[in-house]
Amino acid sequence: MTRGNARVKEARKLSRRSERSERRLFLADGPKAVEGALGAGCVVEVFATTAATEQYAALAADAPAWTLVDDAALASLSDSVSPAGVVALCRFLDGAVPARARLTAICADVRDPGNAGTVIRCADAAGADAVVLAGHSVDAYNPKTVRASVGSLFHLPIVPEPDAASAVRAAQAAGLQVLAADGAGEVDLDEADELLARPTAWLFGNEAWGLPDELAALADHRVRIPIHGRAESLNLSTAAALCLYASARAQRRASPT
Structure with missing residues (x-):
């Protein structure tokens, strides 16, 4: 010392x-x-x-x-x-999405470091293979992001990608379906177990304005989280937790280990 x-x-x-x-x-x-x-x-x-x-x-x-x-x-x-x-x-940790990833999260233009860190923590808890911080997202090493991840930053690859559209296309090229979390989506999360059981990259948008239409259009499906009460919407990290855990549950039921 x-x-x-x-x-x-x-x-x-x-x-x-x-x-x-x-x-x-x-x-x-x-x-x-x-x-x-x-x-x-x-x-x-x-x-x-x-x-x-x-x-x-x-x-x-x-x-x-x-x-x-x-x-x-x-x-x-x-x-x-x-x-x-x-x-x-x-x-710095040099992260990359694993070749046989089954569950990843793509954060597009997520600016709040606390939200980014919490999404990383949720992805880690759900057993995801990687998190991609795409577009103009906060960097993974922002002090608030590191702290909000509560150590999860070191448990799975965190991959920067300056172009969000490229992140979506790369996921699809790797054999992952891309599901855009969208309040107006055509698929209900509660009724999508068959879809969720497939290898998936979830696409999450900015805290304030969500996903741009042109980016959401690149996804294979848009998925909405049902709102049963009077809340207008869910915040980013809560939505990410629900989506990632729904996929993790469906994948484990389809392929129990």
Whole structure:
């Protein structure tokens, strides 16, 4: 273990996307994120307070480098209201959709980092094979995205794709049907088990305006989640959880293991 408040200044610059992209480094804040990063083998160094070092001794034992910093320095690396006292400096993960993927999520122009992180967490929980952040979506390594994923960022491939239409076509070329989550869709999620049992890429749109018509038109089907009460709609991460779990359930019933 070493003491290194001086290196915190350089690490702090990774709050900017341009800096992350240029250096291919990012920060993972909190014990769950650090644990996931250590498991993925992408940790360069861990910054921690003395108290956190005592609390998370198992993480310290696994880290390639563990640097003690004071509370103020650590807090400057975290955008959490109550920092847990441990932040990992990590290398970018080079993710790709697996060749035989059966369930993926494509997020098109998803701008909110909390939503993106929650979709990643939901995809991980549902057993999905990958998440594609397409178009003008937030980057996977935004601090709020990393934190909202609660470690799931390190459990499955997260794939950037600047062109959302290309992401849809690539999924179809790989043998996945693309289902667009659309409140006006012609297919009811509750009545689509046969469809959902097939290898699927779910296509989710922007939080505010959903999917552009031209992008939704590329999908094989548009699927609506039935609204039984008076709510106008569901937010993105809730809709993603329902769709991904519906597919996971149908696929497991069709091919029990």
